[in-house]
Amino acid sequence: MGFELKAIIFDFNGVIVDDEPLHLELFKRVMSEEGMTLTDVEYHEKYLGYDDRGCFSAALADFGRSQAAGDTVYVDELIARKADYYHAVIEQRFLLFPGAVELIRLASSRYPLAIASGALRSEIERVLARGEIRDAFHVIIAAEDVSACKPDPEGYLKALEKLNGLRPGAEIRPHECLVIEDSVAGVEAAKRAEMRCLAVTNSYRAEDLRHADWIRDSLIDFDPAEL
Numbered sequence: 001m002g003f004e005l006k007a008i009i010f011d012f013n014g015v016i017v018d019d020e021p022l023h024l025e026l027f028k029r030v031m032s033e034e035g036m037t038l039t040d041v042e043y044h045e046k047y048l049g050y051d052d053r054g055c056f057s058a059a060l061a062d063f064g065r066s067q068a069a070g071d072t073v074y075v076d077e078l079i080a081r082k083a084d085y086y087h088a089v090i091e092q093r094f095l096l097f098p099g100a101v102e103l104i105r106l107a108s109s110r111y112p113l114a115i116a117s118g119a120l121r122s123e124i125e126r127v128l129a130r131g132e133i134r135d136a137f138h139v140i141i142a143a144e145d146v147s148a149c150k151p152d153p154e155g156y157l158k159a160l161e162k163l164n165g166l167r168p169g170a171e172i173r174p175h176e177c178l179v180i181e182d183s184v185a186g187v188e189a190a191k192r193a194e195m196r197c198l199a200v201t202n203s204y205r206a207e208d209l210r211h212a213d214w215i216r217d218s219l220i221d222f223d224p225a226e227l
Contacts, residue, residue, distance in 0.1 A: 003196060005224055006176040008107050009159050010137075012117035014182035014203045015219075016104070017127050018095045019086075020048070026085045027055055030078050036063045048203065049185035051118030051149040052079045083120055090123070096131045097202065099220035107224055108136035112163050112172075116141045116155035116179075139163050150185040153193035160193075178224060187212045198227070 014020050024043050031038045038059065046062070047055045056078045060069035068074055107113055113136055117124060121142035128134040139162040146154045156179060164171050179190035182203045190197035191211060199212035206215050216222060 003227070004176055005111065005178055005196075005227060006172045007112050007114070007160070007163055008178045008180065008224065009114045009116050009156055009195070010104075011179070011181045011183070011186050012115050012119050012124055012127075015180050015200060016096060016100045016115075016131075018097050018202070019090070019127075020203055022086065022089060022093070022095070026082050026089075027052075027059075029085065030056075030082050031059060033081075034078070036060075049118075049150060049183040051143045052082060052120065053143065054118070054149045079120070083122060086123055087126060090126055090130070096127070097219060099218055099222065101131055101133055103219045103222055103224075104133050104136045111224070112138045112167070114139035114141065114159040114163055116159040118143050118149045118155070120144065138166055150183070151188035151192065153189045156189055156193040156195060160195075178227065180219075181209075181212065184208055196227075 010016055013023065024040060027043065028038050036059070047058060050058060053075060056075050057069045104113065115124060115137055119142060121140065121144055124140055124142055125134065128137065139159050141155050141159045141162070146158060148154050160172060160174060160177060174194040175196065177195040179195045179197045181187050181190055181197055181199050184204055187197050187199050187209055188211070197212040198214040198216065199209035200216050200219055201209065209215055214227065
């Protein structure tokens, strides 16, 4: 199943940073402040894989607050409040997945790297700076840079477009990219972008991620040359 690998695009939450439990904690906190109680099971079944806007909008609609779900100013305030909580917590916790930093440093010496994530840019930048790996990434596509969240392929396609903009005359084609994902929606987005996908079982079971080209339990000791 070998292929000519020319670029790697990482998801962020659940791949580089182990903060899905934190996002759940903070999402529930903000929802509770607005008078809505959300269970862990509901979050994992309905909202895991959404960006913040998708999460809040869908949850508000599910709680019968359709008008609020369509109120951009209101949803923006919820997103900003959650982001403030995130920044405060992330300063106290170092949450990078084992093997992620080593893989990023190894891969950056061989390939151009990008991130395509539904996370806010400020959150991505903060975590990468703490892990001292910001300079490994040529391109970052965050929630603010796309109009549709995964499983829409927009983020991955935009990341590749930006990478190619840095390399005039050396175009990288979608099937020469490896996406590293942890979610069902992310795997679907990668496949819809016509990219190869390696899924890591940090958030979902292997059987749920079966449409990925490769599946691993972790990124520890992973070398992309193995593919």
